[in-house]
Amino acid sequence: MGHVSFLCKLRSPYVNNAEKYLRKIRYILSELELVRSLKTSPCLSTTEDAAKDCPVSRIRNFSIIAHVDHGKSTLADRLLEITGAIGHDSGNQVLDKLQVEKERGITVKAQTASLNYHYVGDRKIPQGQYLLNLIDTPGHVDFSGEVSRSLLACQGALLIVDANKGVQAQTAANYRLAITKGLTIIPVINKIDLKNADPERVYGQLKTLFDIDKNSVLKVSAKHGDGVEDVLKAIVKRIPSPPARLREPFRGLLFDSWFDRHRGAVLLLYIHDGSLSVGDQITSVNSGRSYEVKSLGMLRPQEEAHQTLSAGQVGYMTCNMRSPSEVCIGDTFHKKDEAVEQLPDLKKATPLVFAGIYPNDQSQYLALRSALEKLVLNDSTVSMVPDSSPALGQGWRLGFLGLLHMEVFGQRLEQEYGAEPVITAPSVTYKAKIMGAKNIKKYGKDEISFSNPTHFPDVQIISELYEPIVTATIITPDVYMGSIISLCVDRRGVQISSVNIDDERVMLQFSMPLNEIIVDFHDLIKSVSSGYASFDYETSGYAPSKLVKVNILLNGNIVEELSTICHVSKSARVGYQLCTKLKDLIPRQLFQVAVQASVGSKVVARENIKALRKDVTAKCYGGDISRKMKLLKRQAEGKKKMRMIGNIEVPKHTFISVLKR
Template sequence: MSSFPCDKIRNFGIIAHIDHGKSTLADRLLELTGTISKNSSENKQVLDKLKVERERGITVKAQTASMLMDHSDTTYLLNLIDTPGHVDFAWEVLRSLTACQGALLLVDASQGVQAQTLSVYHAAKERGVKIIPVVNKIDLPAADPERIIAQMSATLDIDPSEVIRISAKTGIGISNVLQAIIDRVPPPTAQRDQKLKGLLFDSSYDRYRGVISLFSLQDGQIKKGDKIISCHTKKRYDVMEVGVMNPEETPVGTLYAGQVGYVACNMKQSSEAHIGDTFYRMGEPVEPMGGFKQSKAMVYAGVFPVDSNDFPKLEESIERLTLTDRSVSVQRESSAALGQGCRLGFLGTLHMDVFRQRLEDEYDANVIITSPSVPYEILYRGNKIKHVSNPVDFPDPHDHTVIEVREPMVKATIIVPDEYLGDMMDLVSSHRGSDIEHKYLDTGSTAARAILTSMLPLSEVVTDFFDKLKQRSSGFASFDYEDAGYMQSDLYKMMLQLNGKPIDALAMVVHKSNVQKIGRIWTKKLKEVIPRQLFEVAIQATIGSKVQSRETISAIRKDVTAGLYGGHYERKLKHLERQKESKKKMKKVGNIQLPQEAFYDILRTKQGD
């Protein structure tokens, strides 16, 4: 590693909209540099190491790989960081970009510029990262590289002559990409002879070695045996191993300034690994770097074990998993219906679903996840502000200390073919969208597209909005959003009750305009899954003391007069009256257990279905 000074190092990432070919391009780069053998049957998404990534065909975790390339009698060290493309994992992208000086902006030659393309492009520009524009999939029958390059030039202000045309699948143009990385990406501005300054930008967990930290060395050098200190926690650690990802962990003697690699330093607690922390050598303190803006959870959900005895195991699994996904917030929670569990904060509903699948795949957990909710801001008298992420804690309508209720808003961006623009505007309006604006891309083209922007309540986005977006646009629309603060809104807490007893796990916050509609949907859902009892069961959706919707499950009736033959009719009437009185008593004292299967059935579908 000592033979690679900064002028021979290139740190770069790959950024793009989801499914534009990032992982496939990473495979070809690894092949061409000899990092992995050229075996097309095995080299499919090499850096997508998680089971969930391979099953879904998406990248959810940024991965690092170091490559060596010979060019003009010089060997270069290329550090590649493959990043996710979905909006829910934007924080992974932002963290990765801090360790890069350049980025390949990948655009599909048939789909063109998408919503997430704009988002990651501007994020990279803000951080001073050199952009190398690349048009991928030029071998497809539907590819139109000329139109897409003109679109990139108009939308992203990119020089058409700088765009590289490739097919990551077939390998066309990949050597040009490597040439551009060496020629266009600036080397890191780091100094070996300065004090050690290492930026922790990612981490993972190994059951034998503890926390494995990914470092970007801003200055100095680090080797096994060094004693390093965290600027954030002031804790001291002994470096046990340093190395690079090639693409698997490969130990090396020393890491030098400008290089990217992993450090195992006997860090046992996951809470000690603070993303964005700066490390220095003991006795040589340095000024900490700016770090990262902490990710803010956009969606919250309760996670409970199916068997309540499994809670300690589940809590440990969540703690381990959050080490590799530091954007998840964790808080203990208990429910009368589901027992002990955790309330987790996610960056979006796909993020939530991927986290659930990783719990099941990697830790063999069997869990129930409650319906997603968003964080609300409650303004009380005396200008006291409280943030509520659990619908159970949302104030009742008769709470007169509440001055105002605010809900989180997002600025949504939708890019869609012109013929679907009307459907998209109707969809946004039906989900309480405001400030709807649009403009056209590709003016003069036969395949004109529009970019639509709007302010949307986050609670509308996390239900079934994305599914409807794809359905109404035949899959052609792309969607991206960013936080836009809080706005006053007419919101109420809706409780579902069985014979007057509330089910806390199914509490929800609804807008005034949707109260009766959502109440009817959920009471019907409960009626379908709750087994009949020996007494009548009333299912009610209530706001405060007012019932918004009701369904009734009739009692199972036994023919108590079946064994009576002959005699006066009053004899039968006496038995029927006795049955009637017994059912009244059972209704008062009967305890309705909502079975776990019912929670599975109810929570499998989203609020707006």
């Protein structure tokens, strides 16, 4: 108390601010208590020794999951501040490090931080120092692969729900994902400081949808820090320690990676069993290749080097792995010449949206390939195969989990690697059933998949076409239910169910074709509901569909690169939109150009590009009218002949404008 009286004497002139300075005194005392506890706790005082000697029973691995903008990153900031990982003036959303995350205000990449926390509370739980490995995950459906991968290294999850908005579509999806992986869920109602916050209503929603007991729910204000200390205590009390065994042979699970220009591939490992030290020789189960461990460490959230990582811990590793192609997310590592059982592999996310990526100029091909390989290392949910286009040259066909995923990937290419690629309009993967023994032998199978319209098979050899179907979940206030149902029906949706969450909100489920929702459906949902509805979807296989290929013809000649695939009921609308756009983009010729959209031999839309006309009668200053008529007739004959033999050169920028989203 000597420190207290000394500080009080210093502040004696400011009696009116006594409460303010009393809080400061309490904070200093808590810091002194923390230093004292670090010296006497079972884990040693230095962070490296603490990480090395901390028993598995005092480790907690957990993730933060929620819908977009429910306060995950803000809560992560408070957890980092309370545990001393960052200062109180470090800024907002510390774990959102990417420029695209700061610009868009969303998390797109899961981030890890290892925290030291001194637990004082329930006597049933051993008090002292604990190691908390936190993983902050994205909330948008397009980045569900990041969430699924992060949960592999966790035994529990904080489920954050906004006290004002309540349970949203992605809240339900993330809850189901965590439950299927056997994680302990700690429900947290955030933003209780808001004027319109209604925690009681959110309690009811959690009970109705997830059967969560009200007594297990925590209430916090991540912005002001209220109740965050209770969250840390709940993590220690409720989440089990990892099922790791220190005395067993080393097994490590690779669940994330990124590229460093000096060190090559940096791997994020969950140490399932045993221990790993710098200099050890390790082997990949997936590739069979062996590597020497060059460096190890933890993220706190900045990199902190360690000589050893032990069972239950999460940390980064660098080795002599230079090629991004050697990295396989979900891979198991073990020490060389030690036989171990492979850990459960991560189920690879299936890309839903495909787009072509091409360099603006073919001289930039190698630079773009290098940038793509490094970025795909950081985002393993993206699939990448070489592709080519007569109009755009050599490139790649990339698969994404959604439209926002595609947009963010393109933005990161530009910001992090200075690339300026041409990204074509998104499409989905279709399937076709082939008939005829000769045709089946030609393709090597009776069912083929394709995402590029140029690979659409001949209709004469197809017995049936299939398109991907998703189960869409929409949570909306009931006043907008009619507009949303009309929108879904217009997009060929079939209603599955309707559940009242409370007196004001309803959860709708529709079975919908994926190609109807990948471009603008999410924006339209927000528009018709004034921003109050939320949308999420899950894949549910393929279904038969009447699909057609819409061809574009210029003066009767098919331009294959401009073709597209759509449902037969929308072929006329799609054809008209393409023809109207091309009419404005294709330069005028010396003869009339007919722009047509056709399905098979039937023309469904047409636009005409008028010819450039030279005034051949300008030099005639009078005289007989027959002279002018003769010149006009000769001009008409020349244009007719030119139309028969002339070639239409479509500039590259026209293809880019049509193909680019």
